[in-house]
Amino acid sequence: MAPIITVSNLSKHFKVARRREGRWRVLRDLFAREYRTVRAVDDVSFEIAPGELLGYIGPNGAGKSTTIKMLTGLLVPTSGVIQVNGRTPWRERLVHVRDLGAVFGQRTTLWWDLPVIESLALLQHVYEIPADRFRRNMDEFKALLELEPFLDTPVRSLSLGQRMRADLCAALLHDPQLLFLDEPMIGLDVVAKERIHRFIQYINRQRRTTVILTTHDLSDVEKLCQRVMIIDQGRLLFDGPLDDLRERFGGRRELIVYFAQAYPSVDVEGAQVTERNGTRATYQFERDSVTASALIGRLSARYRLRDLQVREPEIEEIVRHIYEDRLLACSTG
Numbered sequence: 495m496a497p498i499i500t501v502s503n504l505s506k507h508f509k510v511a512r513r514r515e516g517r518w519r520v521l522r523d524l525f526a527r528e529y530r531t532v533r534a535v536d537d538v539s540f541e542i543a544p545g546e547l548l549g550y551i552g553p554n555g556a557g558k559s560t561t562i563k564m565l566t567g568l569l570v571p572t573s574g575v576i577q578v579n580g581r582t583p584w585r586e587r588l589v590h591v592r593d594l595g596a597v598f599g600q601r602t603t604l605w606w607d608l609p610v611i612e613s614l615a616l617l618q619h620v621y622e623i624p625a626d627r628f629r630r631n632m633d634e635f636k637a638l639l640e641l642e643p644f645l646d647t648p649v650r651s652l653s654l655g656q657r658m659r660a661d662l663c664a665a666l667l668h669d670p671q672l673l674f675l676d677e678p679m680i681g682l683d684v685v686a687k688e689r690i691h692r693f694i695q696y697i698n699r700q701r702r703t704t705v706i707l708t709t710h711d712l713s714d715v716e717k718l719c720q721r722v723m724i725i726d727q728g729r730l731l732f733d734g735p736l737d738d739l740r741e742r743f744g745g746r747r748e749l750i751v752y753f754a755q756a757y758p759s760v761d762v763e764g765a766q767v768t769e770r771n772g773t774r775a776t777y778q779f780e781r782d783s784v785t786a787s788a789l790i791g792r793l794s795a796r797y798r799l800r801d802l803q804v805r806e807p808e809i810e811e812i813v814r815h816i817y818e819d820r821l822l823a824c825s826t827g
Contacts, residue, residue, distance in 0.1 A: 498672060498704050499542040499565065504574035505728075506535040506560050534560040536728035537574070544671070545702040547694070549715035549736075551813065552725040558708045561725070562674055565706075566594060579671065592621065595665035595703075599677035602657055603664050604649045610660045611645040614667065621668035628667065635663040638693055655686030662693060666703070673697070675707045679714055691717050712813060724816060731816055741781070743812045748805040749777040749789055754798035762792050773800070 509529040535557045542548060552558050563569040564576060567583030567590050576583055583590050596603075604613040618628045636642055639659040644652060652660065658678060665673060675694070679687045695718065697703045707718060715722055715736070722739055724732040732739060749765065753773040760767060760775045764784035769776035779789055786804045793799060 495543060497541040498544045498579060499540075500575070500577040501541070501565075502539050502575040504535055504538045504561070504564065504576060505533065505572045506557075506564060506569060507572045508532045508534055533728045535564070535571075535725075538725070538728070538730045539574075540723060540730065540733055542704060542706070544704055545698070546721060547698045547705045547719055548707065549719035549722040550706055550708045550725070551710075551712065551715060551722060556725045557728040558725060559676065562676060562706070562708060566596065566674065567591065592668065593671050595668070595670035595673040597658070597661045597665050597673075597675050597678050599658075599680040602649060602661055604657075604660060606650050607648055609646045609648055610641070610652070613649060613660075614664060617664055617667055623668050627669070631667050631669070632663075635666065638696060639663055640689070654681050655683065655689075658682065658686070658690060659693075662690065666697060669701075670703065672704045673706070675705060675709075677709055678707070679709065679711060687714075694718055724813065739812060740806055743815055746778050746807060747781055747786065748807075749779065749786060750803040750805060751775050751777065751793060751799060752801040754800045757797060760793075760797060762789065762796065764792065765789055 508531070510532050511529055538557070538561065550558055550561070560569065564571050565578060565583060567587040570584045578590065579593055581590050603617075604610065605616065608616075614632065617623075618625075623631075636645075639662060641659060641663060644656050644660075647656075649657065649660070662678070678694075679690060682690070691714070694705060694707075698705050705718075707714065709715060720735060722732070722734070722736050723730060724739075732742075748768075751760070751774070753760065753775070756773055760770070762777070765777035765779040767775055768778050777789070779786075790799075790802060793802075
């Protein structure tokens with residue numbers, strides 16, 4: 495199957511004025527301004543297949559938003575190639591945006607002073623959605639997102655969770671093939687986040703909508719995404735399945751063991767006891783040095799076990815480890 499997005503050697507550079515010091519800096523800048531080049535995106539390449547749900551993560555200023563703006567046609571690259579649905583986004587933007595949906599956590603696409611239902615009706619005309627398709631989508635999204643209680647409420651009066659649900663409905667009314675979600679869960683409570691998680695999974699699995707999620711909340715990535723791309727300082731650091739990310743960078747795993755009786759010592763070769771509480775012990779071990787099954791075999795040969803649990807490292811810890819390694823490499827390179 496042909497990819498829905500192809501990005502090759504993509505770069506976006508910005509010229510930023512240098513800030514000068516001194517009493518006469520304003521006059522000097524007026525006649526001879528100096529600039530530096532910021533490589534917001536630097537030689538990035540990737541492909542995305544139809545129907546993927548992908549997490550695109552990185553710290554502030556890493557290049558996430560710049561990449562998304564180029565994919566949507568808002569920015570023109572400095573160099574490189576982008577093809578989305580066989581189109582070059584900034585050259586065919588009017589046609590291009592009809593196949594896109596977008597939700598930005600801090601900005602709404604709805605009309606601030608209008609009731610939600612009137613905003614959605616206006617979008618029907620903007621996207622030229624046939625009446626039967628609009629009615630069918632509205633019925634489905636009303637049920638899935640529980641929109642009915644606030645459809646007649648002005649957008650300005652909605653809670654953050656309600657507005658996000660309304661924005662998701664608005665982004666998908668015209669059946670886009672591709673959905674960009676930029677921090678869609680920011681500021682939401684646990685219940686609201688879970689509702690939106692379920693909806694994103696539904697449209698991805700049932701409608702085969704391709705979803706690109708940018709977020710700082712890595713729990714969203716763990717909950718939703720099979721594939722993750724990590725960008726920092728404009729460069730792509732990792733692109734692959736979430737399990738591969740853990741395999742490559744999540745070296746230390748934990749094994750929690752509940753013993754059938756109290757033992758004076760529960761040491762075992764290949765692992766370190768990091769916590770002991772009665773008949774419960776927590777071990778840390780390196781993925782590359784011993785497997786969980788081998789470690790469990792060694793323990794069961796020496797002790798009577800009641801229960802056990804293997805715990806993978808948190809994704810936050812893995813990503814922090816990648817950033818720390820990159821900073822160390824930059825400082826020593």
